[in-house]
Amino acid sequence: MQCVSCLKPVTQNELLTCTACKLHLHYRCANYTSADFREHKDSLKKSFMCGSCTQITRRYRNDNTPISKAQPSKMLKSPGPQLDIEKSPNHTPKQLTYEEVSNLLDTKLKDEIPKILTSLITSQKKELEDIKVNFKEIQQSNSNIENNIALLTTQNEELRRKL
Ligand SMILES: [Zn+2]
Numbered sequence: 394m395q396c397v398s399c400l401k402p403v404t405q406n407e408l409l410t411c412t413a414c415k416l417h418l419h420y421r422c423a424n425y426t427s428a429d430f431r432e433h434k435d436s437l438k439k440s441f442m443c444g445s446c447t448q449i450t451r452r453y454r455n456d457n458t459p460i461s462k463a464q465p466s467k468m469l470k471s472p473g474p475q476l477d478i479e480k481s482p483n484h485t486p487k488q489l490t491y492e493e494v495s496n497l498l499d500t501k502l503k504d505e506i507p508k509i510l511t512s513l514i515t516s517q518k519k520e521l522e523d524i525k526v527n528f529k530e531i532q533q534s535n536s537n538i539e540n541n542i543a544l545l546t547t548q549n550e551e552l553r554r555k556l
């Protein structure tokens with residue numbers, strides 16, 4: 394293997410292969426220190442690109458810069474809504490009253506919620522009791538109907554015997 398930069402042989406220990414053009418370089422010829430190379434060896438092997446390939450990608454990136462420049466301009470436009478917020482101090486008394494109202498509501502609700510809950514529970518209990526009563530009534534009426542049917546059947550049988 395030969396380094397494309399200095400045209401001297403490259404050993405595995407100092408080899409950097411461009412992931413784009415697959416050409417070999419000394420890490421020193423790619424402007425990496427031995428410490429950098431050791432530290433980032435794995436990531437460099439996966440993602441290293443030589444100078445010419447990075448220049449190409451940079452050119453692509455430069456083509457995209459109008460978009461990236463457009464974003465900062467949007468960021469510069471963002472003070473617009475901020476100015477609206479700055480205007481809002483006129484409305485802040487309303488916001489404070491809203492907070493006050495909400496606080497009042499909170500405190501009222503804190504008092505009211507247990508009452509509401511207990512009333513709900515008691516009403517539910519009452520409803521359950523009512524249901525129980527109704528159920529018992531239904532059971533009783535049902536048993537009454539059954540008794541009546543039994544009576545009717547016995548009467549019917551008696552009538553058939555008489556006939
Ligand atoms: Zn070299």
Ligand SMILES: [Zn+2]
Nearest residue numbers: 411414443446
């Ligand atoms: Zn390359």
